[in-house]
Amino acid sequence: MKKIYLLGLISLFTFSCKEDFIDLQPISDMNAGIFYKTEKDMNQAVLSPYASLRSLYNQNFIYVSEIRSDNTTFSWVPGNSKDMTSIDNFGDPLLSDNTFITNVWNDSYNTILRSNIVLDKIDAVTFTDNKLKEQYKAEARFIRALVYFWLVRVYGDVPKVDHQLSVQEAYTIGRSSTEEIYNFIVEDLKFAEANLPTSYAAVDKGRVTVGGAKGLLAKVYMTMAGYPLKKGAPYYALAEAKALEVINMPQYSLVPDYKALFDVTKKNSSESLFEIQYKKGGTSTGSPWNNDFAPRFSNKEVVQVGDKSGFNAPTPDMSKAYEPGDPRKSISMSDGYVAVPGGQTVNEKYVKKYYDVSFSGSDNDNNWIELRLADIYLIYAEALVRQGKQQAVALTYLNKIRQRARNSTGGSANILPDYAPFSSDAEFLLAIEKERRVELAFENHRWFDLVRTERAKAVMTAEQKEQNGFNPTAWKDNMLLFPIPLQVIQSNPEKINQNPGY
Structure with a gap:
């Protein structure tokens, strides 16, 4: 049959x-x-x-x-x-x-x-x-x-x-x-x-909640405005309006410390619009990422309990995307670890944003944050710029993301200084793209951002050429x-x- x-x-x-x-x-x-x-x-x-x-x-x-x-x-x-x-x-x-x-x-x-x-x-x-x-x-x-x-x-x-x-x-x-x-x-x-x-x-x-529905709707409108539907200005306006509704909801605010966003004891925070819920304890409801993302042959210097799978490792390009001193890098990833025993430095990158101590195997307490306010701030800023209006307001929300990042470790304005006004919308949009990449790293946003903005071909052919010897002329849009x-x-x-x- x-x-x-x-x-x-x-x-x-x-x-x-x-x-x-x-x-x-x-x-x-x-x-x-x-x-x-x-x-x-x-x-x-x-x-x-x-x-x-x-x-x-x-x-x-x-x-x-x-x-x-x-x-x-x-x-x-x-x-x-x-x-x-x-x-x-x-x-x-x-x-x-x-x-x-x-x-x-x-x-x-x-x-x-x-x-x-x-x-x-x-x-x-x-x-x-x-x-x-x-x-x-x-x-x-x-x-x-x-x-x-x-x-x-x-x-x-x-x-x-x-x-x-x-x-x-x-x-x-x-x-x-x-x-x-x-x-x-x-x-x-x-x-x-x-x-x-x-x-x-x-x-x-x-x-x-209603905030989760509004936030996802803002993201959907933003995507519909770009590739492949290319609905343009009317849908950027819809994304702007819906994002602003979320921003104005009093129950949502940026968590002051970026690291606290991913603390398993502080799940479903004031910044979170919707999280996939996990709970460790041997009931098949735990999350695997701390173990899955750990270098395959590392020891307890990376994870305390359970397996290590060595997938979803940051690329060299991702590592370089962070500005010097950006606290989000050390919170989100590491360029290597010191082997125990032996004390040798192993230059193997891994994601550490989802740290927890497993109950057993790959059974951790981390939730997956699907939608959060920082994403909405950046959608709002981008929607404004793409409509060619309120650049000062867009700049304010872009800088709120950087301010939270540098304040996560008590940093000064010398670390991640506020962006000054941009000379062109194109420059502004590249700054938003960069900020989305490092702020939302390892949260499943990057690929779809590149596709909807029609930046995938340029970005991925350059990265693939450097990492895998990919011939840029081999790019096909079906990819x-x-x-x-x-x-x-x-x-x-x-x-x-x-x-x-x-």
Whole structure:
């Protein structure tokens, strides 16, 4: 029998979850058609797509964003490494049967399925508070929008699925246009914005709020303004307006100390708009990055407990991107370590932004910050500059990022001095690009920034030539997208075609 690889789309079950939001953990398979009958059942249904996000952020999204960019590479790869190196090295053919590209698709559509189950089942459930019902719908639609935002940037045209599909329906679904997917995302986010609360009680800390919906909508508008849709000034104006709404929300502020942003004891801070929630303790809900990013053959001088995987290592170019004395560098990465035993200096770069002591193996307490206020400040500044207006205001918000960075270690104005007014918009935009790179390093933003600003070809051919001997004339614009997974096309070749160039 032919397998259906619009993966997860025709499954008729989901997972129930513990009530504690942070300890969220799938415990059994249940038929959604007979299980979700009460408000409590629907709460479990809503928590399921939150849980599913962890598999996407553990590794999958890092491969198609940070490692694809000039920010990171692999310091160690196993013997049969083509699936890894072809994402990192533009000179290697990126094949449609790539394991990681397939995993992104599979896990994304599984998460969308879980959101759709909520939306399909919830209206049949009696609620004592209709506002709570709309909130649950809004949470599911936010997560669906977030995942589709990833899918459309990774693959371009993708199938739009807004409900659970039967087997017969699955065979009728083809790829929707990039613009249609973006419009779908905006529709979901507008609903989320209108129906989410501004905050939650402590037990539900980490669920998405109206600030998260507004922040993601600002980011989506910013992307729609640039490549590939190129909607331009009207959408820069929409991004500006939505970013300003977030900035004006009193519950959000920059954390004074940059390092505190990534302190596992201070998760979901005043700067955070939305985080993927993790909790260590042997329950399969911990995060792996401190171990995954550590040099493969390091000892306890880098991580205290567990494995070291040697992936997502900063590139030499990333190391040089920081200005002298920038505290964000020593907080975010290291150029090497002193081996114990022996005392030799090992010049092997690694990300240290996500430090924690693992419970065991790769089981850490770090959350993944998907959206934070510093990102919104920089979106706001860029949107203003791209419209050719309020350069003084844009400069103020750009400098707020630098001021926080230098004050993180009690630095003076001699370290990261404020930017003076720029002589041209082009110069201003390059400064914003640079600040986004170092401020948001290793947070999955860089590749998509380069694509939407049409800087990917120039930046990546230069970096690839230096690091991998890539011939700049070998650049092809199909490299801006990833291939549709082979098994997806094989499952439904009449409806799912391949991206150009693959």
